[in-house]
Each structure stands twice: as structure tokens, then as C-alpha cells.
Amino acid sequence: MSEFEGKRLVKGNFAASYAARAANVQVVTAFPITPQTLVVEKISELVDSGKMNCEFVRMESEHSVMAGLIGASYAGARTFSATSGQGLLYMAEPVHWAAGTRLPIVMTIASRGIAPPWNIWADFSDIVTQRDSGWLMALLSGHQEIYDSVLMAYKISENPDVMLPYMLAYGGFILSHTSKPIHMPKQSLIDEFLPKIPKLGWDHVFLDPDRPIMHGNLIMPNTTPGYQEFRMKIQLAQLKAKPIIREVAKEFKETFGRDYGNGMVQEYKCKDAEFIMINCGILAKQMENVVDFMRSLGHKVGMLRLRTYRPFPTEDIIDAVKHAKIIGVVDRATAFGSPTGGPISSETMAALHNDPQTKDLRVIPFINGIGGRDVVTQQQKRQFEILMECYDKGELVKNEELMSTTYWTGAMGVK
């Protein structure tokens, strides 16, 4: 058996590298940034030792990393890279270009807090800065899921109805630098699962001197079809991606036997739950234990893991929480100045408000674990207690963690 099949103990970052190899990625551009560096280090090692057949280009900055991927993807190559925090911010301009040109680039993000003050630990604020760029986004919660999601991402991104780049985020260090066993399927199965890379490039754009085209050119404001219509097409592609993500998750389960909910969200004991917490990333995985514990005390609680962040799983959330008495939304990111201070809670409120089944459902926002601060099960248990108390009293429970309408649990000086 080859070293790339079967069970192996790997770091979260290496899971991304091995998945890129398994997906037959043709071009990788790289620039190091903590905690992502190991992803591209491993790929360079694999390329150097002849175990991975791809073009590996060392770039001088993250901006050039994405520019390089755009060029390679224009030419019809399957492309991959990885970055983190400040690197993603520096990359921002071509990040938007990649989505606007509809190139199926896949990039893993070992999410970290944004400076200042310097921070390199788990915090999804970095991808939140790019959430409206048109990229598809997923928040991952395990080593195996990192590996599997890279494979799924190519299948979704390269679907002609989608053709959008994909960002896969997982918490820096907590997932990126810890090791866990993952199962890597047979290469033949993966090759069968993934779409074929078209020999003549993508259907809508390519670089070929024999078939010259001009694209991405300047459009005057009142030209039709023009700028507005092409922007509408990006939103349309995001909406079309929802059923495709669900379909690919289902197919993945049938092929490889691993379950990621419906691809958009993953429910944990939500069916009969009265109090539901929406969570994401590794903290959602941890919260499953808390749900079990709360259930053992007789509380009917449940947890909904937000797996796909873009497109926002509006229908899936409504469907999962419509019977609840009250819900909480836990963010491991900040969106300063937004209605709640947390990105997912603000958007969940907006999503629920527009549906008659959930427009009166109370949403309690929580923010925790930012900049990689530890969130232990006791804290998550307390979040459930605050949620239930808010429902019993019919109003927000006043405590030191409450700022405006949001509970910043784990803040200084609060037990």
C-alpha cells in the first residue's frame, strides 16, 4: 500500500497537503505564514521527492500567490494554495479578482487572529474580511474533514453552474499543528469521485494564443449586459451552489462513508431540542459533549454546526431551528460595528427574520475563543445556561460578559 492510502497520523496542515496531492493539483504557489506554512512546506517536499506531480512556485508575497494561481487557473490548471490571517488580508485584491473571473481555485486557511496586537491563534476574523468577495467558504472542525473537504471543494467549484473559488478555514494551531489519525482513500476512488480536468481549459475562459479572447475588460455603467448583470451572476452562482454542495456531500458519504451533515450544516440532537446553539469549527465538535452532558441533566438542548459559511445556509438553519424556543449563535470571530459584533450571529438574525416560521425566534449572540483563547466545556455549558435563563426571564440576563446584546464569554475577570 502506498504511503498516501489508508490510516495515517498527520497534522491538520498535512491533511490539506495530502488532499491537494490526492486531488491531482497541477499548480501550487506558496508563501509562508504562520500557522499555514506547513501546508506548502509539505507540498514542496512531496514535489521535490517526486511523489507529487505539480508545478510548485515560490512567490514573493501573498498577493503574488493569488495572482499566480489566477494565471494558472486561466490556463485551465487545477490550482491550490494556503494562507492565514495577515497573509489573506494582503492577498485581498486578487482574492476578489479570482471570484470575479469565476476560477475554481481552492485555498485552505489556517485561521488566525488579526493584528494588532499580534496573534497567530484560532480566530475566523481573517476569512470574515473576505466573506463578501464571492468565494465559497467552509468552516472545518477536524483533521479528517480538512482532507475530505479539499476533495469536495474541487468537485463543487469546478461544477459549470458554480465556477467559484473555495476557501476552507480551520482554526490555527488547534487543528493545524496537532496530529490525529486520518483515513486516506484509494487513489482510484478519489480519481473517480473528482471531475476530469478539461484538456482545453474551463468552459468560459482560457489562455491560448491560438484562440484569443479578451475578458474582464472595462464595462461602461450603462452598457447592457454590463457590470450589474455580471455581479448578479456571481450571487446566482452562490445560490446555485447550495443544492450542489448538498449533493456532493451526499455523494461523498455514499462513496467514502463519511458524514458531513447535508454539507451546509450538521445537526447534533436538534430534532427534538428546545434550546439550540449554532456553533462552528472545532468548538462545535467540543460542544457535542456538552450537549450530551446537558441532556443527561434533562435539558432538551441541541447544536447545529454551521459548516458552509458562503453561501449562507439560510434554509438549512431555518429548517433545523424553527421548532426551538430560543437559539444562541456562537462566533469565534469579530465583526466590529455589526448588529451583534459577531458575523454569524448578525447574519443568522437577518436570515431568520425573513421567514414567517422563525421571524419571532429570539437569537442570543455569543462571542468566545477569539485569538485562540481556550474555551472549555464548562464555558460552553454556561452558554447553554445563559440561553435557558434568557428564555425563562424573557429578557437578556445581565452579567459582566454582556456588552449591548452580546455575551463575550471567557472575558477578563468574569467567572
Added chain:
Amino acid sequence: MSDWKNICKDKDSRPKEQKYKNWKELTPIPISFPDNAMQTGNWRSFRPVLDKEKCTKCGICWLYCPEGTIKQGEDGYYVIDLTYCKGCGICAHECPVGAMEMVTEEEAQESDVE
């Protein structure tokens, strides 16, 4: 042209222009083919005119044209594609023997009529 999915596959079967019933049928990004790209010649207010008596066929103008609108004709003299020439004047500035002269578009068009 609702089926854009093969628009880029084959040079010969590609449509001369793209027609859409509504915006949903558009290609994912705006595309122009060389035969319907923006004709930048409309921007020109000065036109380069070649004096064949002075021209030494050295090819400097061809080398310097930033838009690639200059080509060598069969007789060896260089010809300017006025559909795309913006009239920037770089060829006239670079010509070592001063064979390229910039004349105003009005003047050039008048002499065209004559």
C-alpha cells in the same frame, strides 16, 4: 446564444457575436473575441502617416507600437491598422529618420476623401 458552455472550446464554431435573452444566459465573465473587441481606433485624434520615401524599413515603429497595430506589408513597408491605432505617436517619436508624421484626424480624413 444560451449555451455559452462551449463558447471557448473551438475557434471555428464560435459565434460572431453573443446574443442573450436575459442576464442569466450570460457567460460568467464578459468576453470579447478579436473580431468584436473594442475598436480603439475611435479614440484617435492624431493619425500616423508614413512617408515611404524616407522609410528605411528598419522596423523600429513595429517594435515600439504598444498596441501591436503595425505590420509589415508584402512590399516591406510598414502598414498601420487604423481600426485599433489610438494615435499615441510613439512610432513617430521613435522613427530614426522621421518618416512617420502625426497629422490631425480631420486633416487625414480630408485627404482620404480627395
